[in-house]
Amino acid sequence: MAAVALRRQLxxxxxxxxxxxxxxxxxxxxxxxxxxxxxLELEVTQEILTEHRKGCVIVGLGWLxxxxxxxxxxxxxxxHPVLYIRRxxxxxxxxxxxxxxKFERMWEAGNSFFESCSNxxxxxxxxxxxxxxxxxxxxxxxxxxxxxxxxxxxxxxxxREHRIRFSADPFSASYTYALQVPMACLExxxxxxxxxxxxxxxxxxxxxxxxxxGRSPSESMARAVAMLRRHSRxxxxxxxxxxxxxxISSYRKLLGMxxxxxxxAITCSMSYGNDLAQEVVAAKGYIKVIATYHQDYPLVRNExxxxxxxxxxxxxxxxxxxxxxxxxxxxVGDILPGIPIPHSLAKDALIPTIAYNTGLFxxxxxxxNPTLSPVVLENMRSTGVTLREAExxxxxxxxxxxxxxxxxxxxxxHTLSPAMHxxxxxxxxxxxxxxxxxxxxxxxxxxxxxxxxxxxxxxxxPYKTEVLRYLDEISPEALDINAVNTVILHQEGQPNGxxxxxxxxxxTDYLGIKDCVYRHLSPANAVRDGSTALIIGAxxxxxxxxxxxxxxxxKHICIxxxxxxxxxxxxxxxxxxxxxxxxxPLDLTILLSTDDPWPAHLRQPTTIVSCIPGEGCDIxxxxxLHIPDRWLQSKTGGVFVEVAYDTLETRLMKSMKQHVSRGxxxxxxxxxxxxxxxxxxELFTKRPAPVHVMRHVIQQSIRERAR
Numbered sequence: 288m289a290a291v292a293l294r295r296q297l298x299x300x301x302x303x304x305x306x307x308x309x310x311x312x313x314x315x316x317x318x319x320x321x322x323x324x325x326x327l328e329l330e331v332t333q334e335i336l337t338e339h340r341k342g343c344v345i346v347g348l349g350w351l352x353x354x355x356x357x358x359x360x361x362x363x364x365x366x367h368p369v370l371y372i373r374r375x376x377x378x379x380x381x382x383x384x385x386x387x388x389k390f391e392r393m394w395e396a397g398n399s400f401f402e403s404c405s406n407x408x409x410x411x412x413x414x415x416x417x418x419x420x421x422x423x424x425x426x427x428x429x430x431x432x433x434x435x436x437x438x439x440x441x442x443x444x445x446x447r448e449h450r451i452r453f454s455a456d457p458f459s460a461s462y463t464y465a466l467q468v469p470m471a472c473l474e475x476x477x478x479x480x481x482x483x484x485x486x487x488x489x490x491x492x493x494x495x496x497x498x499x500x501g502r503s504p505s506e507s508m509a510r511a512v513a514m515l516r517r518h519s520r521x522x523x524x525x526x527x528x529x530x531x532x533x534x535i536s537s538y539r540k541l542l543g544m545x546x547x548x549x550x551x552a553i554t555c556s557m558s559y560g561n562d563l564a565q566e567v568v569a570a571k572g573y574i575k576v577i578a579t580y581h582q583d584y585p586l587v588r589n590e591x592x593x594x595x596x597x598x599x600x601x602x603x604x605x606x607x608x609x610x611x612x613x614x615x616x617x618x619v620g621d622i623l624p625g626i627p628i629p630h631s632l633a634k635d636a637l638i639p640t641i642a643y644n645t646g647l648f649x650x651x652x653x654x655x656n657p658t659l660s661p662v663v664l665e666n667m668r669s670t671g672v673t674l675r676e677a678e679x680x681x682x683x684x685x686x687x688x689x690x691x692x693x694x695x696x697x698x699x700x701h702t703l704s705p706a707m708h709x710x711x712x713x714x715x716x717x718x719x720x721x722x723x724x725x726x727x728x729x730x731x732x733x734x735x736x737x738x739x740x741x742x743x744x745x746x747x748x749p750y751k752t753e754v755l756r757y758l759d760e761i762s763p764e765a766l767d768i769n770a771v772n773t774v775i776l777h778q779e780g781q782p783n784g785x786x787x788x789x790x791x792x793x794x795t796d797y798l799g800i801k802d803c804v805y806r807h808l809s810p811a812n813a814v815r816d817g818s819t820a821l822i823i824g825a826x827x828x829x830x831x832x833x834x835x836x837x838x839x840x841x842k843h844i845c846i847x848x849x850x851x852x853x854x855x856x857x858x859x860x861x862x863x864x865x866x867x868x869x870x871x872p873l874d875l876t877i878l879l880s881t882d883d884p885w886p887a888h889l890r891q892p893t894t895i896v897s898c899i900p901g902e903g904c905d906i907x908x909x910x911x912l913h914i915p916d917r918w919l920q921s922k923t924g925g926v927f928v929e930v931a932y933d934t935l936e937t938r939l940m941k942s943m944k945q946h947v948s949r950g951x952x953x954x955x956x957x958x959x960x961x962x963x964x965x966x967x968x969e970l971f972t973k974r975p976a977p978v979h980v981m982r983h984v985i986q987q988s989i990r991e992r993a994r
Contacts (some may be wrong), residue, residue, distance in 0.1 A: 504544055895925065
């Protein structure tokens with residue numbers, strides 16, 4: 288997975304050993320004993336580390352832990368990432384099939400060895416061990432979840448910042464939120480892991496010594512961070528409570544363990560002095576470090592503001608990326624005097640500043656703190672403020688204005704978008720509404736684009752291309768596809784003091800297709816240089832599908848359409864686009880008939896996207912439309928994505944189900960609708976989408992249609 292994701296050469300110790308000695312390590316140990324094997328192991332390890340020092344992913348070292356090999360790996364870890372891939376102890380014991388006592392001795396020895404000669408921790412979460420819904424998924428999609436989590440971990444190592452698409456910077460003063468998740472919650476106390484996708488910008492993993500549940504602290508922390516990455520797109524912040532740690536030495540060790548898991552950020556208390564703070568900042572790499580400062584009295588008196596600003600400036604001079612300043616509120620009289628503090632600090636501080644009072648009487652300051660305010664899940668509302676409550680408070684203070692959104696097009700009676708978006712707005716406490724705007728003429732869109740009560744509009748068929756001429760700005764992707772399905776309206780100040788509405792167009796259709804393909808394409812079918820896709824149809828969604836596949840790295844695409852001239856126009860468009868943009872080559876092939884053989888120069892497709900309109904379309908209703916078996920000979924199967932969603936099961940979906948046993952995954956059009964809707968929600972609101980709410984609305988609609 289790492290070699291493919293990072294595009295580096297894979298060097299497998301076992302393969303190298305077998306190539307050198309014509310036998311596997313296991314067989315050599317069985318034949319010659321561990322002492323002779325250790326000598327060869329050291330030689331092969333030295334050879335690998337010498338010959339493959341750069342541009343490689345090396346796996347499989349450390350078969351028999353020896354002091355000499357430990358020294359080699361420790362030296363490597365001083366200048367390269369060395370990962371310790373952790374597994375659940377019960378899984379390892381089951382794999383080794385040995386007694387409890389012997390296993391514990393082996394585990395302690397192995398764990399000690401790998402911790403000492405590595406500098407990073409990744410916990411490979413066992414499917415089904417945490418009661419997750421995806422335990423019912425096929426094996427290759429379970430592996431896909433592991434791949435997605437692992438790749439996100441790898442990206443953090445190389446400094447690729449993780450951001451939720453189109454949402455505001457979590458560290459900006461734009462009313463962002465951090466969901467508070469005690470480590471104990473990840474041991475089965477959550478009703479559902481879907482709750483973690485509640486619309487928060489970040490997740491604050493609350494680490495206390497009481498939350499390790501029989502595991503070592505390093506194992507518990509690695510597992511918890513992996514679980515959060517697996518079940519949420521939000522930033523992960525590891526927040527170690529100083530009050531739960533006996534001394535600075537223990538606190539330092541826990542901070543070191545947190546850094547090894549590569550979260551997006553960690554907190555570090557300033558109460559332990561400058562030396563520890565500077566040590567953590569020096570070791571942080573690409574991880575953000577949030578300084579924390581707490582006082583046992585409320586943040587209420589403006590005369591204390593210079594003192595608090597001095598603390599913030601000190602944190603900035605040390606190298607902290609942000610600071611969290613909290614006070615203890617104990618009386619109703621603390622509420623109103625505490626309101627100006629967060630905004631005063633945010634205005635004058637040199638780094639992002641989080642400021643609020645704790646306790647029952649501090650909740651108002653939590654709601655009005657503009658950066659990463661702490662929020663809790665609905666079933667924990669007795670311990671704090673929920674995201675919905677915080678957003679409603681912000682709206683009640685007129686700090687977030689009411690907006691209208693809607694979907695504009697023809698034949699919208701069956702659209703599910705209003706239900707999906709309105710449910711999401713309600714779940715997050717946002718003062719927005721989403722309407723159906725069915726119109727027979729495109730020019731009627733002016734009444735919406737010119738209405739200041741609207742914040743944006745989704746554009747449906749048949750207006751996605753024609754609407755471009757009404758816009759002031761168009762995103763590069765929408766220009767490439769030559770279609771817009773999302774228009775954002777925002778007010779811009781003018782030199783004369785007036786305001787002008789700026790209309791900017793985006794395309795989220797391609798994102799819906801792209802995300803569905805990526806989420807369901809098994810690791811065995813990961814996109815490589817020779818990967819091939821098949822697009823069925825040649826209309827607007829086919830435009831988006833080709834672009835989505837190209838963005839995923841697929842450079843060989845076949846197009847089948849019942850009218851070859853339409854397919855030819857599509858091919859001509861993208862060939863001209865590639866040439867004009869000086870892009871990587873795109874090999875486009877037209878299939879004239881389902882009787883055609885699959886092109887001999889291409890691999891069998893592992894991605895198929897059907898872009899034929901559903902209900903009422905003759906070709907979809909026709910028995911003649913099918914994908915011939917000779918186009919479905921991929922030995923590892925692939926993913927079939929249906930774009931149409933007004934029919935629960937199109938004929939193509941039904942015919943593809945007979946290939947599920949051969950590794951084909953069927954993705955319906957409602958899944959595409961949700962994924963593009965998530966992107967659209969985040970464009971409209973500049974907030975992370977409550978993904979589980981939006982998916983549940985669509986699932987409910989499926990159940991209702993099936994009745």
